[in-house]
Amino acid sequence: MSKQIEISPGVAPAIILVEPQLAENIGMTARAMANFGLSELRLVNPKNGWPKKGVREAASGATHVLDAARIFDSVPEAIADLHYVLATTARERGQMKRVLAPEAAMTEVARREGQGVGVMFGRERVGLTNDEVSLADAIVTFPVSADFPSLNLAQGVLLMGYEWRRATGRAALPFTGELLSPPATRQAMLSLFASLEEGLAAAGFYPPEKREIIARNMRDMLHRMAMTEQDVRTFRGALRALSRHAAAPSND
Amino acid sequence: MSKQIEISPGVAPAIILVEPQLAENIGMTARAMANFGLSELRLVNPKNGWPKKGVREAASGATHVLDAARIFDSVPEAIADLHYVLATTARERGQMKRVLAPEAAMTEVARREGQGVGVMFGRERVGLTNDEVSLADAIVTFPVSADFPSLNLAQGVLLMGYEWRRATGRAALPFTGELLSPPATRQAMLSLFASLEEGLAAAGFYPPEKREIIARNMRDMLHRMAMTEQDVRTFRGALRALSRHAAAPSND
Numbered sequence: 001m002s003k004q005i006e007i008s009p010g011v012a013p014a015i016i017l018v019e020p021q022l023a024e025n026i027g028m029t030a031r032a033m034a035n036f037g038l039s040e041l042r043l044v045n046p047k048n049g050w051p052k053k054g055v056r057e058a059a060s061g062a063t064h065v066l067d068a069a070r071i072f073d074s075v076p077e078a079i080a081d082l083h084y085v086l087a088t089t090a091r092e093r094g095q096m097k098r099v100l101a102p103e104a105a106m107t108e109v110a111r112r113e114g115q116g117v118g119v120m121f122g123r124e125r126v127g128l129t130n131d132e133v134s135l136a137d138a139i140v141t142f143p144v145s146a147d148f149p150s151l152n153l154a155q156g157v158l159l160m161g162y163e164w165r166r167a168t169g170r171a172a173l174p175f176t177g178e179l180l181s182p183p184a185t186r187q188a189m190l191s192l193f194a195s196l197e198e199g200l201a202a203a204g205f206y207p208p209e210k211r212e213i214i215a216r217n218m219r220d221m222l223h224r225m226a227m228t229e230q231d232v233r234t235f236r237g238a239l240r241a242l243s244r245h246a247a248a249p250s251n252d
Numbered sequence: 253m254s255k256q257i258e259i260s261p262g263v264a265p266a267i268i269l270v271e272p273q274l275a276e277n278i279g280m281t282a283r284a285m286a287n288f289g290l291s292e293l294r295l296v297n298p299k300n301g302w303p304k305k306g307v308r309e310a311a312s313g314a315t316h317v318l319d320a321a322r323i324f325d326s327v328p329e330a331i332a333d334l335h336y337v338l339a340t341t342a343r344e345r346g347q348m349k350r351v352l353a354p355e356a357a358m359t360e361v362a363r364r365e366g367q368g369v370g371v372m373f374g375r376e377r378v379g380l381t382n383d384e385v386s387l388a389d390a391i392v393t394f395p396v397s398a399d400f401p402s403l404n405l406a407q408g409v410l411l412m413g414y415e416w417r418r419a420t421g422r423a424a425l426p427f428t429g430e431l432l433s434p435p436a437t438r439q440a441m442l443s444l445f446a447s448l449e450e451g452l453a454a455a456g457f458y459p460p461e462k463r464e465i466i467a468r469n470m471r472d473m474l475h476r477m478a479m480t481e482q483d484v485r486t487f488r489g490a491l492r493a494l495s496r497h498a499a500a501p502s503n504d
Contacts, residue, residue, distance in 0.1 A: 031400075032404075033398045034397065034399070035393075035394075035397060035401070035402075035403050035407070036396065037400075061402065062400060063329065091426075092426075092427035092430070094430070096429070096433075098313065099422065099425060099429040101425055127486050140288075142414075142425075143417055143423035143424060143425055143426075144287045145286065145287060145288060145289040146426065147286070147289070148287055148289075148313070149287070149426060150287075150313065152283065152284075152312070154407075155284060155407065155410050155465075158410065159410070159411075159414060162395070165395055165397075166395070170395075173395055174343075174398065174401060175344035175351060175392050177345070177391070178348065180348045230348075
């Protein structure tokens with residue numbers, strides 16, 4: 001199902017893949033972009049042609065990104081109309097260049113809202129050339145484990161999209177915890193403490209010299225629950241049922 | 253190549269996949285975990301058996317995670333020894349439950365360092381059941397675009413690993429910008445301004461009434477460069493070469 005997603009030019013960063021090879025990576029890149037509201041994909045000289053067999057399947061529904069993808073012959077052409085370009089790279093390049101973490105990079109991008117921004121990703125095996133890196137304003141690298149630094153292309157794209165969303169205040173959660181009932185008043189809590197403690201005392205629960213300590217610890221347990229009015233009603237109901245049942249064991 | 257990675261129990265969260273189906277997703281999950289220093293994978297009742305054909309290839313070298321994976325028959329068994337469990341879900345579940353963004357969730361996890369923590373991911377198509385969600389301490393959901401909310405399993409794992417690393421102070425970049433030369437002193441900068449401005453004046457660059465304004469703007473350009481000592485030397489050298497060349501055009 002093809003979706004029409006409207007993103008104003010210059011709002012979200014363009015994702016630029018330089019000589020990408022695997023259909024799976026490009027498709028998953030499109031999906032990762034769509035997940036975080038990016039839609040502008042630029043492909044520089046895709047290896048072995050374009051479009052690629054299997055890329056639409058790998059996009060898992062994000063085919064609108066693929067359909068709108070623009071193809072360029074070189075990096076200079078792909079970045080010409082942009083105002084700020086980041087180059088992702090795993091290895092130090094011996095260039096005097098600012099190196100940013102994804103979060104910091106997207107803070108920079110957020111400051112440039114309204115400008116054309118691009119994030120370049122290199123070839124699956126060898127990444128970007130030093131020359132291509134030098135065409136970018138700054139380097140982005142990912143805080144990966146030194147034991148296993150090789151990050152899949154689409155995974156890198158996902159992280160940049162995620163951090164863009166966070167940096168530009170778009171990272172609202174799809175839903176938040178429903179407060180199905182308001183918090184219990186302190187009166188309701190104190191009343192519950194009393195009922196609970198009376199019930200436990202009647203049941204012979206407290207060792208004689210430990211009643212105060214145990215009661216206070218149980219009050220803390222109930223405080224930690226952050227009980228709602230409904231929670232208190234449920235808890236009281238359970239207490240009553242247990243007490244009634246204990247009072248009339250022949251009702252089993 | 254199999255790596256031996258030492259992570260102390262209770263240090264990094266366990267990733268728990270509930271009835272995962274696709275070898276590709278499990279393999280890519282292992283890779284995503286390795287990228288961010290997670291190594292404990294728990295599989296609950298993998299669909300169509302374990303191990304799966306193709307999973308090692310999809311792990312792209314992170315086979316140590318697969319080899320150490322533990323298989324469980326049910327969620328209760330998989331989480332029994334843990335102290336704090338998060339359930340990832342894309343949809344609201346009608347439960348009174350705290351819903352956390354990945355960053356907030358990993359802040360909670362960071363507070364529990366030394367405790368056993370698990371992050372549960374559900375089946376590719378239907379996610380976790382409401383019952384399974386109720387066994388977790390809290391829900392995590394991702395700040396995806398409402399237009400395209402379906403996040404690939406391994407991508408969700410990657411985001412959790414990334415945020416864990418950030419929350420626990422482990423997100424150092426593999427390299428930072430090399431300061432190949434110290435910043436230029438103000439004397440070097442002022443001297444450069446003077447040379448540049450004298451050279452441009454001699455070349456008749458400035459319109460008469462605009463020299464001050466243009467000169468000040470160019471000083472700002474040079475300030476924005478944040479020039480190092482080496483930058484100044486390079487720039488001076490370029491200026492001299494241009495001036496010499498201009499002085500002796502017959503040398504072309």
